[in-house]
Amino acid sequence: MNTTGQALEAVGLVKRRDDFTLGPLDLRVPRGFVTGMVGANGAGKTTLLRTLLGLFRADAGSVAVPPMGQVGVAFDQPFVLPYWRVRDAVAAYAAFRPGWDQDWFDGLLSRFGLRADARVKDLSRGEGNKLMIALAMGNHPELLILDEPTSGLDPAARADLIDLLREHMRREEASLLFSTHITSDLEHFADYLVFIDRGQIVYSGALDQLIEDFAYVQGALEDLTTQNTPLIRGLRRGRASFDGIVRTADSAAFGPGIRLETPTIEQIAVHHERPNDEEH
């Protein structure tokens, strides 16, 4: 078992794929917490996760992860044979995953409404995701790595999955790395956030700190000045108003007519990734 405070740690990680380069980057997933990873499609979330897991060979850097038997993994597509029945996939996992808890797994299947005799190819996308998540959780892994686990799930199923993950996190030492582009899944759930953009980590730290560091800004166009405009990220101008995000430390540059609000993760992500409208 890893004796440091990190469930996972990557240092100087680089992965090149065609004309895309991930990193160099450092990443730490604190033990016992939920770390959310957000970023646009193509930002490098899946490449990062696959490199961390050794599915992609890193071009540089090092990764420290627990033994794979203690890491549960689910991607947004099942990785079992389509003609397998659910019970065949379970048999494979039960044979190889140390500490497999069949009663717990059966409970998960029941909770997710999956039948053991259903064929994987007959499952909907959301059901396939649920199956892979249940398989990943079947031995109460020390570290759970989920890539877009809520894609394909309806809102009720997404809420149920988050509840399940909360239950999982009540276990001592359980850690979760959760990549998603549905940022609302992480609100009030993630403890830490990794924000990845164009292969680089642009923020990694406590979610509370991120929300403290940035403010969502809205105001009338006449309140924009040559001094404060460069401070706004993802500036969007309408007919009479504008919005964007700013660093809280720069708040003083904006006059009293401008509204500064606590941002959502989505507002930070969207405005951070978009160039200002004049830069188009």
Next chain:
Amino acid sequence: MPILLISGLLLPALEVDSGGSGLYLLIPFVSALAVMSTPQSLFSYDALGRLDTLYTALGIPRRQVVAGRYATCLLLLIALTVLGVLLAALAALAFGAAFDSGVAAALAAGSVALLGVLLAAQLPAFFGTGPGPVRVITAIPPSIILGILVLGWITPDVRAVILSWLDAADLAWLTLAVTAILGILGAASVALSARLYARRDL
């Protein structure tokens, strides 16, 4: 596809041969399925089910995946060769043709050696690149070899030479030679596959 190809090559040889010796060809032809179909199927399943990801998720080291794949291919090669021998014996019984177990055993050993060498050559390509175009390319050499074998077999003089050589072959020596060849080439092939598979992005 491989079965159709094999049938297309085998049937003329069986028809041309009137003494029943053409039935021996069942041995290399059934055995050849291990080279023309087995790796192609196994690696295609890997791609279809994203099983490379599954192996990693289950904590199976890549080196063990390679070893397991070689063991599966070798076992299927042996099983299919035994099946070929049994089919040839049954066919001889059904058609009232002579069946020389010494010739069959020598042919089986030769088939395992030749096809084992082909497997050792093609498996690193699968591990290095995945099923893709390799599936088609790797089916070509055994098809050519089987075609040459059939051409030889339907030529009476060549067939007589082959049969006399098989009849005179020292089975113990042949088995030893096959084991040595497969052992050395197999070990080198496993090492190369492990190296290529370790470098591959899955």
